[in-house]
Amino acid sequence: MDSHILEHAADSGSRLQDLAWMVLFAPLIAAAGSYIFLRRDRSLTAGFNIAAVALSFLLSGVLFAAFAGQNVAGSPFSWLPVAGLEVSFGLRLDNLSLLMLLVVTGVALLVMLFSTGYMHEDPGYSRFFCTLSLFVFSMLGIVLADNFVMMFVFWELVGVSSYLLIGFWYDRGAAADAAKKAFLTNRLGDFGFLLGILLIWSATGTVHFGSAEAFLLAHPLALGSTASLAGVLIFMGAMGKSAQFPLHVWLPDAMEGPTPVSALIHAATMVAAGVYMLCRVFFLYTLPAGWPDWLGFLQGIPASSIIAWIGGMTALLAALIAVQQNDIKRILAYSTLSQLGLMVLAVGLGAQLRAPNAGAAMFHLVTHASFKALLFLGAGSVIHACHHEQDIWKMGGLWQRMPVTFVTFLVGTLALMGVPLFSGFYSKDDILATSLEAAPVLFGLVVLVSVLTTFYMGRLLLVAFLGRPRGSGAGQALESPPTMTGPLIMLALPSVFSGWQIFGVSQFLTRHFWPTFQVHELDPLFGPFNHNPTAAMFGFAAVLFGTSLAAWLYVGAERDPLPGLIGRLARAMRHRFYFDEIYEATVVPLHDGIAAIAGWFDRWVISGLFVRGLPGTVEIAGRALRLVQTGNLQTYGLWFAAGAALLAVLALKK
């Protein structure tokens, strides 16, 4: 590129770049402004917030067109200026953030439109839209952040807005509990995240992504023996937000929130933040492994492989649990967990292989955002039509009564299963290919997860939509209004097309990690079969196998036949492998116990002895003295001897 063009780009960039601030702040202004001034007017509040997110979406499009392939970062606002710790707020525009901007604002816009129908009767209508906008603001902050502290700030804010949205119906005990649980589980992850940031800061002297990356490129051993520890600590943040094992327990409970919230936050965006963050700090995971002495037993294991295994475990566990859930939202929630596990696995393996496979996780994130949001909104449409019935065994036969919802849900399902021609096929194939190349054991695991995915989604579709109605709600269900079906159709489009090579999502992302990456041949639809035929064939076989299994068990089924077949395992799956129970029996009592001891000590020792002190101590002393002054010569002799011995010990010790 010659200098003239560069100059021009910089010139126009300096003005265009500022649009990103507007993308970020439009939702916040709308949320705050409409909450304070317009709250009483429901539709105005909703309209104002939707308009703001629409503006963000449009401007994201402009930015995408202007900055694709570039890497623009600036930190104009100094937030916490203290010598030695310069934290400024700036936005970073590159392929990663540009695409994510479109995903977040696009899905958010559709979800908000859907909500105008879904939440119509709710008394908290205005509050709902304001909180959604607040969430969008926080999420965009994560996407655009150009340094660790800023990302942490918005990371926490996403946690808060998620807390507010899960607990939207705060009168319900279950919703309030779920909100609390989500917040606290995320806090556990953030604890590690913060320590990771401190480690990186003390080694590189900066909290900015750009300078930290540059520093670590120049001095790969700067983090030394803490390199892997820092990586794992940072990953703890992702474990919280992306609900990875063992911090996954909050996500299924989060389904207590309104369904559009589940679609936006707990399927498409917030939970993807962990994966996004891992890609953002990808440079950390390509460093040479190193552990401090007290973790010496981990020597030689890079952080990236720990990440890959945790992702893989989450994917498998969640898929198994999903097989035996009956609540439509819970099935989708566990499916989300499982897919997030695959993404995390892909990041970990990508870091081991380096480019070009690193893009697989983000690719799957993008396609997953559209089809999982579609599935959740479809579930919302079903729940709305069935008078808030969520049990799939009380549904059935909905395909006739709700054709639009059914067709779009089918599209989402096929995409999630990974049927060729649908977006999920291409992104999942990327993950399969990556794992085949890096770790054959994990490849097997991914294939198994694919089979399970196809199986539980087949089960969901067959039981809820086909067959005959098994509940009063399902029998009277009517198709949802256009405000709800419209967004479904809009989401169905990217659920099909976003994986196709002509749209170039995958290449676009790969170029983020490997700028010189070129596509060799443009194969519009069946690229995966040429590129890595083994992986693609296995993926396809998994789909066929899972579907036939589901069809064999669930076509025309009135009850779930699976518990009869696998018995105890099915029960464990239904009870989510007892994770909540285990935590309730270990972590919670541990803290309660320490708190009880501390409380006792505070009450009886510190307050009791020192403070109630004056009268109290005198009395205790009096009683003690009464014990001593027995008038018995032998006792006095004993005390004398004990005192002499004590003195002798003290004297000798010196």
Added chain:
Amino acid sequence: MLTFLILLPVITALVILAIPGHYRFIIRCVALLGTLETAIWAAVLFFRSVPGTPDYQFEQLVPWISAGGLHVNYHVGIDGISVGLVLAAAWVGFAATAVSWDVERESKMFYILLMLMISGSIGAFASLDLFFFYFFNEMALVPTFIMIGVWGWGTDRQAAAFRITLYLTLGALVALVGLVALYAATGTLDVTELQRQLAGHPLPRKTQMLVFPCLLFGFGTLVGLWPFHSWAPQGYASAPAATAMMHAGILKKAGLLALLRVAWPFLPDAVEYWMPVLAWLCLGNLLFCGFVALRQRDLNLLVGNSSLAHMGFAFLGLASMNVIGLTGTVLVMVGHAFLAGLSFALTGWVRHQTGTVEMLRLGGLLRTMPFVGSMMILCFLAGCGVPGFVNFAGELGVLFGAWKGTVYSLHGWVLAAAWGGLVIGGVYMMRAIRLVLHGEPKREWADVSDATSGWRRLPFVALLAALVLFGVAPGILTRRIEPAVVAIIKMAGQRAQPAAPLGATAAMQR
């Protein structure tokens, strides 16, 4: 201008004194006007103070006693550290006056005492002469005891008042011993004079070792340093809302300010020697008080204990002994001033409406009092270190500072502090929200009233606005704080003995 600010509440008190006691409405109006004006002038003062300089501003010196080798001057002035505290004192003072509308008995006396508290705290923050610092501090402390005893809540308020009096008087006395010893060694109590005198000629190590423990434990008791903290939660739980707001929010900070003004710059060797002890004790605040807070069933006791936990952050920042950590400490001090003010104002509202702060008896209040409830959620979120409030910026500064630690590395402490702040703090705050605000509304509390008029809402909004303003742009504060902190560190760099004492190093390595 500073003198005017200190005197304004006193003048208000004098005016109130002249009004007959049964004109309660007029008394209240006068008090509100007086504190509102103080608050406005404090804001003017804050924004007219020049950032980026360590010098004292708005300085005023009136010679007072200068006879027989005794030199005491009325000397006031503010630097970047105290300017935020003066602002907080005036604002919380105004808010405390505004939420006291429920005081019916002897309200004349109540407002006079409150005015004295406000004036005393501003005076203590502004004093550059330690004699006057001590005088103003006592002037604010004494009304605290009376107010708890007379207008307090609960059956054991006499005991609480007794305990708080005993503790704080003892603490103040111990600190006084330290100050007298300092005077004996230097012949002056003027901070600027001390700076001049000790620049280049640090105090002998022996003197430092004598003075410092008195200051640390004396002032530490005033702040609630573990294990001298147990006066605090019970005292606040029994105190009227306004008193708790002023004491927990404002007056406590005078002790920290004194440590920062006197101990850290002038007694660096002793600070270094005692640092491990301070580090261990602040764990008591951070973890122990956090765990105790987990156990509380009384909302006020919970807030009181969490406020002690926040003081742990302040002490950890002090222990870090570097620019980032000390700046963080000052941020925590200012942030906590507003936060504690807001917390006790809100719990006071709940207590007045329902007559109880037993968390298990409350529930579903967000539905019946949406404004106060939402405020309380925001306040508790700020209390567990959510970004967007200044407390987060302060805690972040402390953690970063302590991680770097100048003399010793405090990694383990940072770990504990982060656990205490992020996780334990999150647990008890979330629990409080769940029990008090969320859940099914109880019929018992169906007719409680919310703060609906703008006038009733103003004190809450004003405090929250300060938390958010400084939270979004902590630079406003740090640009003022940092130069003053750098000056302290520079002063502390002049040691009587450069080598680190052996005992301390051994204690840290353990």
